[in-house]
Amino acid sequence: MGFGKPPAEFDERRLSVVRDSFGPSLRLVADTLSLRLDSVEATGEVATAPRPVHIAAGVLPAGTVAAQRITVAGLHDGRPVLRFRAHWYCTTDLGPAWDLRPTGWHVTVDGDAPLDVDIRFPVPLDRMAATSPSYTANCAVNAVPFVCAAPPGIRTTADLPQIVAALGPS
Template identity: 65%
Template sequence: MHTNPTYRVVQWSTGTIGVRALRAIVEHPDLALAGVYVHGDDKVGRDAGELCGLPPVGMAATADVEDVMASGADCVLYMPNAPDVDTLVRMLSAGINVVTTCGLFHHPDSMNPVVRQRIQDACLTGGASIHSTGSSPGFITEAMPLVLASIQRRLNGLAIDEYADLSRRPSPELLFDLMGFGKPMGPFEDFRADYLEASFGPSLRLVADALGLPLDSIESSGELAAATRNVTIAAGPLSAGTVAAQRITIAGIRNGSTLIRFRATWYCATELSPAWDLLDTGWHISVDGDAPLEVDLRMPIPLEKMAEISPAYTANRAINAVPYVCSAPPRIRSTVELPSFVPALGHR
């Protein structure tokens, strides 16, 4: 017998991850689609099912915030490129819970105090909660480390390595223009490390605080490796001597040494100068404690299908968070303040 409540959910944005989330809402046994907010005139008025590759569901997409406010939603899955605090305040003040893949809310203490107070006040006014999650940061930098730390009584260090083979990603704008692959070798551009520090630093602080080992600082750095020969990747030609791999490290420092760190290694070729040890796309976690662990998480997906399938890693965690965020007392809610997410894969 189905005893769980049905939550009315609006999907906000229909980019790569948003489309995957929209489909999951429609197919979810305990969620009901309350609306779809889109960017772009070409999507306005189109049926939500059409937007995510399903049969029509009788819900037209909108670009009007008023439609969202009038939808009777319990929760908005908020997935824009960048958050709009004024819109979030309005939704929370109206009692609409928010689950977002925007990383602003991973660690409330790291937030701009003025923004944090506005959001907290809105939560209390509307009796709603907001939570940031995703695959990375989120699952791999919070949920997994906390589980692995649950069998430790001493922690000397925790290292998370993310690997992404981008050689079959047919996205020249992403790889060459935005990420800088194929450019002449030179000094690492600090803004790239700064961007990841803003995304992952709060997540590392959250875990350290939860373990009673607060960090003194966050440090970020980056390095590059060049292709040793001309290669052709899905995005186009990559010349020998140009950037073919980049590695960014975000380190949480405590008492002068690294306690917890996240390192992203993204590569378009495997023959590199200098030579790097590369793993297949996925994650490796190393726990140095009194119960040491080495954990590999691989994505067993053909590289040609990675762009199609990988959005599920982020979208699904957000979907599974909805009932827990809707049930939480009003506040910015971090991973450590919510139960572990148990997905409803059928009526319970």
């Protein structure tokens, strides 16, 4: 991801990988909302560490990349109608300063019913590496019975019921 490298070494090829990774999900959301996308584009920027940052993999020297912000946008008539933005960072102390939280997701929706939602992970940072994989895997694991019960063929999340955790005996 380029952490610890000079900012000029940001690999622009990463943008096409991120576009190709997140673009299909953005298109699925657009299809579900009956929005037509003409294209999907990705942009990126980096921020540096103003002082040395100690992480598990070593030290990021001051002035090197400590964060990257990637935006994947679905465009219609040349303007973004859906946008996914990811911040990947090793510290929240950055130059230039970015509005980052220690953990969690921030969701904003502009439209007829605007939303601005923060979802924080109530886990100490020293336990985050052991806990965070569950935030990604749980939905897929809980979808297994619905996928198995679905008719043969390719299915998307739009074809399945809302997936919620089964927290007790079946």
